[in-house]
Amino acid sequence: MTNTDWPLWEVFVRSRRGLSHTHAGSLHAPDAEFALRNARDLYTRRGEGVSIWVVPSTAITASSPDEKDPFFEPAADKPYRHPTFYDIPEGVKHL
Amino acid sequence: MATAAAHQTHGTEERRAATAAYEQAFDTAVAADERIEPRDWMPDAYRATLVRQMAQHAHSEIIGMQPEANWITRAPSLRRKAILMAKVQDEAGHGLYLYSAAETLGTSREELLDKLHSGRQKYSSIFNYPTLTWADVGAIGWLVDGAAITNQVPLCRCSYGPYARAMVRICKEESFHQRQGYELLLALSNGTPEQHEMAQDAVNRWWWPSLMMFGPPDDESAHSAQSMTWKIKRHSNDELRQRFVDICVPQAESLGLTLPDPDLKWNEERGHYDFGPIDWTEFKEVLKGNGPCNEQRITQRRRAHEEGAWVREAAAAHAAKHSDRTGARQA
Numbered sequence A: 001m002t003n004t005d006w007p008l009w010e011v012f013v014r015s016r017r018g019l020s021h022t023h024a025g026s027l028h029a030p031d032a033e034f035a036l037r038n039a040r041d042l043y044t045r046r047g048e049g050v051s052i053w054v055v056p057s058t059a060i061t062a063s064s065p066d067e068k069d070p071f072f073e074p075a076a077d078k079p080y081r082h083p084t085f086y087d088i089p090e091g092v093k094h095l
Numbered sequence B: 001m002a003t004a005a006a007h008q009t010h011g012t013e014e015r016r017a018a019t020a021a022y023e024q025a026f027d028t029a030v031a032a033d034e035r036i037e038p039r040d041w042m043p044d045a046y047r048a049t050l051v052r053q054m055a056q057h058a059h060s061e062i063i064g065m066q067p068e069a070n071w072i073t074r075a076p077s078l079r080r081k082a083i084l085m086a087k088v089q090d091e092a093g094h095g096l097y098l099y100s101a102a103e104t105l106g107t108s109r110e111e112l113l114d115k116l117h118s119g120r121q122k123y124s125s126i127f128n129y130p131t132l133t134w135a136d137v138g139a140i141g142w143l144v145d146g147a148a149i150t151n152q153v154p155l156c157r158c159s160y161g162p163y164a165r166a167m168v169r170i171c172k173e174e175s176f177h178q179r180q181g182y183e184l185l186l187a188l189s190n191g192t193p194e195q196h197e198m199a200q201d202a203v204n205r206w207w208w209p210s211l212m213m214f215g216p217p218d219d220e221s222a223h224s225a226q227s228m229t230w231k232i233k234r235h236s237n238d239e240l241r242q243r244f245v246d247i248c249v250p251q252a253e254s255l256g257l258t259l260p261d262p263d264l265k266w267n268e269e270r271g272h273y274d275f276g277p278i279d280w281t282e283f284k285e286v287l288k289g290n291g292p293c294n295e296q297r298i299t300q301r302r303r304a305h306e307e308g309a310w311v312r313e314a315a316a317a318h319a320a321k322h323s324d325r326t327g328a329r330q331a
């Protein structure tokens, strides 16, 4: 039995209350409990976190970079979703 | 038969066209200073170069724990001991960040460790020198971590995303390493004549090997040009070496220690310090395996791996048992 039999985990750290968890990196661990402890020692040695999530890397479904353009295309031609799209007369306030 | 062959040719051509398109997208992204991410297409040679460099880097972090760990039990105070333990633990962490970054390129942890243990992948030659006195811990922090920082800061902008991100994390932590070493040397330098002498001796022994950490001179550096085009590297070896020398000279003065180079002097015209020739024969010898500690470092690493096997096995067995139980409960 070797290290590679330990699955890979993705580590997400909440740096302080009020912020969301952010991806910090990954590590190998035999189970979720060890993954949490290893993540604490590896990614929060200087108080970088108040909360940690560990997720088996295999549980993540990702969009493919190959289909990057078509996949995100629907958002590209809709500038009217942005506030700057609209012409508002000067002097109009709180808008 | 003829039709099949025609089809095949057609397929190959299509593939070639697709590769060319991918290659162009890659070149454009790199030229625009965008980051390449794990699932992006990348040239095989780019991938291989990164694996080689990141593996060597990760190996250096964990082999680098040995010369310093050598002094943990003999640290002169509890304060120094706690600091040294934290530093050595950081280096383990750096190794882990880099191994997992390397794994995003499709290599495995086991493969990387195996190549280290069998000598097929290298680690930085600097760690093949012994730590003879306590002052060596200071000299390593100041000079070796200092040289590493000079090398690593530009790597935070490396074109490969996971490598660059690991380097950002590492660089943040390295600053403490360098400062604790400097402070340690300063304490010795201002101490008794014997302590001062010890500090000077350590600097004498670590100075030249630290300059070699930047690698061979530019005109002999095999991979440099390509790595610069790929933006894995941002500055040449000689450029970084010069930068390091310029930083160290005034720092040595503040320490009250001298750098062991009679040719070291300010060159007004260049705006840099000139320094003496580096003994590249020594560098090559150490690289070949003939340094003072090559054998010891790798033997120790293999032994640590073998002796830790039962821990890895026990943890895996515990995990298996636990998941069986939760599985049974759920069923």
Ligand SMILES: [Fe+2]
Pocket: B061, B090, B091, B094, B170, B174
């Ligand atoms: Fe490090």
Ligand SMILES: [Fe+2]
Pocket: B091, B145, B174, B177
């Ligand atoms: Fe360090």
